[in-house]
Amino acid sequence: MKKTTNLKDSAVMRWSMLLLVALTMFAAYLASDIFSPLKTMLEQHNQWTSTEYGWFSSSYSLFNVFLGLLILGGIMLDRMGIRFSGITSCLFMVVGLVIKYWAISSPELIHAASIFGLKAQVVWVVVGFGIFGVGAEVAGITVSKSIVKWFKGKELALAMGMQLSIARMGSAAALIFSPMIAAKYQSVSPSVFFGLALMIAGSLAFMVYAFYDKKLDTQMKLEIEAEESFNMKDVKSILTNKGFWLIALLCVVFYSAAFPFIKYATDLMVNKFSVDPKLAGTIPGMLPFGAIILTPLFGRIYDKIGHGADLMIIGSFMIVIIHTLFAMPFIDHWIAAVILMILLGVAFSMVPSAMWPSLAKIMPERQLGTTYALTFFIQNIGLWGMPVLIGYVLDKYCIIGTHVLNGIEVNKYDYTLPMMIFAGMCSFAILLAFMVKIEDKKKGYGLQLPNIKK
Secondary structure, eight states: OOOOOSGGGGGHHHHHHHHHHHHHHHHHHHTTTTTTTOOOOOOHOOOOOOHHHHHHHTTTHHHHHHHHOOOOOOHHHHHOOHHHHHHHHHHHHHHHHHHHHHHHHHGGSSSSBTTBBBBBHHHHHHHHHHHHHHHHHHHHHHHHHHHHHHHSSSSHHHHHHHHHHHHHHHHHHHHHHHHHHHHHTTTSSSHHHHHHHHHHHHHHHHHHHHHHHHHHHHHHHHHHHHHHHTTTTHHHHHHHHHHHHHHHHHHHHHHHHHHHHHHHHHHHHHHHHTTTTGGGGGGGHHHHHHHHHHHHHHHHHHHHHHHHHHHHHHHHHHHHHHHHHHHHHTOOOOHHHHHHHHHHHHHHHHHHHHHHHHHHHHSOGGGGHHHHHHHHHHHHHHHHHHHHHHHHHHHOEEEEEEEETTEEEEEOOOOHHHHHHHHHHHHHHHHHHHHHHHHHHHHHHTTOOOOSOO
């Protein structure tokens, strides 16, 4: 019987650690998407406009983009280690959600003096969600580095896929249950409280992980080595790596057509497919469920067979076609929406399952925290700009009348133009994915090779 030399050599321990950090990200994804199916209710009960909802959705990336806090978080991760970075990010997420809950639970803020042309309530929700976004993105890069630490040379892509799947269960739960909770209490604030409570539980899960991570470092003395090996010159080497830039740009165009779409998908179901607002979040909820099943499957394919660049190319083609079909005016039956959402889940699984493990092949492990941070920073530019653009386009060009929901008159929108914007953005992903494959062939990163070393 083979004797294990350290904790990560035990399959049970590896996958237990994955489960703990995945639970943290489950809570983060749920809290992030808790408002995604509530756009209509925010318009009804809180008098928000589509533009204000767009500013809220983009605020997740506000401080990450304009204050560069995500980059600082990546450097902190490489300098201070996984445990310090993870616990700090959890604190940011909880504080941000507390502010968001206070603001959305204070009806007097709806009628208070406007700030920067926005309702005072919207501004405070923006601040809270922005602080949460800093924590969530730093938590994302921390978890990614922790998975590389425990799984490199083993089931890396499968582990990353499993973590993404569990996290996206949080998105699915938010899309399905948030409108039910809000409808029951006729207020959006109980949904936010639900997200806050789960985020506190997710933070506790990370603290349990930190205990075992410290034991692993004691065995392997990795933390000291990481602190001594990383220096600021590594940032320059990352920024001058063409492979990094291709993956980072692919990331921003792909996710700009994915996460912002989820923020508006429930409203799309109501306005185009005439789905009841109480149930409209269920159909977008199928997207994360598809990813839950398929992301580990594609990760396993990458681990065992390879073809990481090919997976990125095929997934990019699919998401462009699906968004284009969503834009077609004659496709307006809810069954068609279900089919397209399931197919979008396939595409949404294929690209990330190959993209994130590929970065670990392109860059050395000591630079991964900063590498992931810079990638997430570039991604956040799209996550900030796209929701603002879509909200503005909806208010400016897409109002086609009004309709009555639950006794309250609200705007009715034509989503053709927003969906074409999503499709156009993601069309660049196809070109970038082909360029990644060409660069891999030149540099020999091994993106087309299996991850598991025999």
